[in-house]
Amino acid sequence: MPETEVKATISKSTGLPRKRFYRARAHSNPLSDSHFPVPISPSQFDYSLHYPQIFPSSDQADGSRKIQFADIGCGFGGLLISLSTLFPETLMIGMELRDKVTEYVKERILSLRVANPGQYQNVSVVRTNSMKYIPNYFEKAQLTKMFFLFPDPHFKEKNHRRRVISPFLLDEYAYVLKAGGIIYTITDVEELGDWMKSCLENHPMFEALTEKELEADPVVKLLSSATEEGQKVARNGGQTFQAVFRRIVPSDKTS
Amino acid sequence: MEEAEAEAEVESNRDNVEVAPALIAVHPEQISVAVAVGPDLRVFDLLAGSAASLVDECGAPFHKDPIRAIRFGSRGKLFVSAGDDKTVKIWSTESWRCVCTVSSEKRVSAVAISEDGCHVCFADKFGVVWVVDVAGSHGHVTLGDRKPTPLLSHYCSIIPSLEFSPDGRFILSADRDSKIRVTNFPKKPLNGAHEIQSFCLGHTEFVSCLAFVHARECPQGLLVSGSGDSTVRLWDISSGALLDTCEVAAKAGLLESNGEAEEHGHAVTDLCTTISGLLIAVAIQSLQGIVLLSCDVSAQTLSVSKVVSIAGEAFVPTCLGFSPAEGKLWMVTGVSSLPACNYPPLARVRVISAIDAEQEPVVLGDDEIPGGEKLLETLQGSASVDESAFLAAAEAVKTAMRNLLIKKQYPADNRESRKKTRNDRKLKM
Numbered sequence: 159m160p161e162t163e164v165k166a167t168i169s170k171s172t173g174l175p176r177k178r179f180y181r182a183r184a185h186s187n188p189l190s191d192s193h194f195p196v197p198i199s200p201s202q203f204d205y206s207l208h209y210p211q212i213f214p215s216s217d218q219a220d221g222s223r224k225i226q227f228a229d230i231g232c233g234f235g236g237l238l239i240s241l242s243t244l245f246p247e248t249l250m251i252g253m254e255l256r257d258k259v260t261e262y263v264k265e266r267i268l269s270l271r272v273a274n275p276g277q278y279q280n281v282s283v284v285r286t287n288s289m290k291y292i293p294n295y296f297e298k299a300q301l302t303k304m305f306f307l308f309p310d311p312h313f314k315e316k317n318h319r320r321r322v323i324s325p326f327l328l329d330e331y332a333y334v335l336k337a338g339g340i341i342y343t344i345t346d347v348e349e350l351g352d353w354m355k356s357c358l359e360n361h362p363m364f365e366a367l368t369e370k371e372l373e374a375d376p377v378v379k380l381l382s383s384a385t386e387e388g389q390k391v392a393r394n395g396g397q398t399f400q401a402v403f404r405r406i407v408p409s410d411k412t413s
Numbered sequence: 414m415e416e417a418e419a420e421a422e423v424e425s426n427r428d429n430v431e432v433a434p435a436l437i438a439v440h441p442e443q444i445s446v447a448v449a450v451g452p453d454l455r456v457f458d459l460l461a462g463s464a465a466s467l468v469d470e471c472g473a474p475f476h477k478d479p480i481r482a483i484r485f486g487s488r489g490k491l492f493v494s495a496g497d498d499k500t501v502k503i504w505s506t507e508s509w510r511c512v513c514t515v516s517s518e519k520r521v522s523a524v525a526i527s528e529d530g531c532h533v534c535f536a537d538k539f540g541v542v543w544v545v546d547v548a549g550s551h552g553h554v555t556l557g558d559r560k561p562t563p564l565l566s567h568y569c570s571i572i573p574s575l576e577f578s579p580d581g582r583f584i585l586s587a588d589r590d591s592k593i594r595v596t597n598f599p600k601k602p603l604n605g606a607h608e609i610q611s612f613c614l615g616h617t618e619f620v621s622c623l624a625f626v627h628a629r630e631c632p633q634g635l636l637v638s639g640s641g642d643s644t645v646r647l648w649d650i651s652s653g654a655l656l657d658t659c660e661v662a663a664k665a666g667l668l669e670s671n672g673e674a675e676e677h678g679h680a681v682t683d684l685c686t687t688i689s690g691l692l693i694a695v696a697i698q699s700l701q702g703i704v705l706l707s708c709d710v711s712a713q714t715l716s717v718s719k720v721v722s723i724a725g726e727a728f729v730p731t732c733l734g735f736s737p738a739e740g741k742l743w744m745v746t747g748v749s750s751l752p753a754c755n756y757p758p759l760a761r762v763r764v765i766s767a768i769d770a771e772q773e774p775v776v777l778g779d780d781e782i783p784g785g786e787k788l789l790e791t792l793q794g795s796a797s798v799d800e801s802a803f804l805a806a807a808e809a810v811k812t813a814m815r816n817l818l819i820k821k822q823y824p825a826d827n828r829e830s831r832k833k834t835r836n837d838r839k840l841k842m
Contacts, residue, residue, distance in 0.1 A: 198616075199614035200614075289569070293614065298609075298653075326566035328607075329609055330609065361607065
């Protein structure tokens, strides 16, 4: 790998990182032990590292303010950046498996924080495998929103079990989501869209939002427009398939 | 996962056959003792004073590959065995007939029986826990083949231990990624167990074993877990809170003697709760004997009570079992098969009695154990064990436990030659 100075990878005009230096394949092997550090438990997650202005020292994290939005597979961070100003009081985080892409998002957030004092302090990114370690980052019923935008379709049937939305993983997402919390999914692959929708429909702890509720939610429009992936789909005139569900308390607790 | 199969392939290619550690299980009323070594299942009936003859007309008879998990149901009516041949066999303990055979897609790493004896759960190497309905199976009634349904899953992680909480409300699954998941066990488990109660997070290495301390003040029980990080931890499963950590290897003085301990050399390999659970027997990879921990239920702490060494032989227990009826701790060491040796699958059984807070534990001699020589002959394969075979087995046990619990690290040098078996590479060649 060529030694590139950090400064050259940031555009001189906008102060933002240039994607050219953070190119990565779309796919990453979630099973390879990349040896990134994982918090032993949610209480070990270092808030002062990610949100230094809000938590000036690591002692300050008294548990009163916690992350509420998580973008799983955040890619280049488009959604998070839009959400950051839309919900300035909410702490949010992106989770991404690819090393270079995570670095890009980090640089992007840092540059935005410098260029816009006081803003973008509530958003951060972490490099991790969210299919294995979500319970290490978030406590029970901590999140109010979870995002799964354009996840890896894993087309082959034998790889369907590796999809980030699956009947099993929904148990874990239901665990970290508060009752009433919302899970947003979108894809441009129709088969995957059907799959995600049916997984959610069949899971006892999720119910679909109504049309009215979808219209009223300002976040729904961002799903297809805010991310680089979404913009690419729009440019190519592709169709998107979304499934937005609410985490509920199963009414029949005894079954 | 293909990983586990690839692991086994790589190992056999290198003439290094994967060895399975010997297992032991004791009937809750010490009516019988079972030992599994490799594919052999050996049961001794203590009441009759003779070996139990197993009858299996259910699917493919007996196990063809090493057995990886055995246990008795808490009510003593059922016994389950499962392993590398991808079958789970459910036996009636009255007749020792196999009443049900369940096929798994992948090799099985752990089994558990629900408290009411109606369901059997098993974990496969993909990290999926399956459940099968066995209500109505006992005595001579044969259920035949049953299809399992998925219950829950730990994504791509091997589950070495499955346990039900004593009140039957929860099923616990521990994995190699240091996590313990506590899930509500629903009334209709065939639809899946979706409601996670808590995660017990705190171990820094794989979690190898789980057991419950039964306490009157705490009907759902306190959980104890053993791990590759050489600690035993105490948990409150409703909240997932870590109550206490006991550095067993350090406290038992193991770390001082071994200056350059190999990684995971002091992993906790098995643990077993005893007398109303207040004493916990712990087996550590490097210890020739066991450590007894005592649990203070009101203070919610663990402390080392005694270290019991087995003198006279290189006995590192691979599995523990306790009989509450007689206060005896049963231990076994052994392996399925010894590579490059012609020794048959070897097992050695020892018993410690007087497991008590007041008394001194006594390691029983071969003539003092319940069932005596006949039991040893049945469970060990022979009454006395050849010294050299035993030493070879002790070495193989070390390897077995390491391979079982730790994710294999492939060296970088022959990566290209290993990739030759990949489908997308094959076309290029």
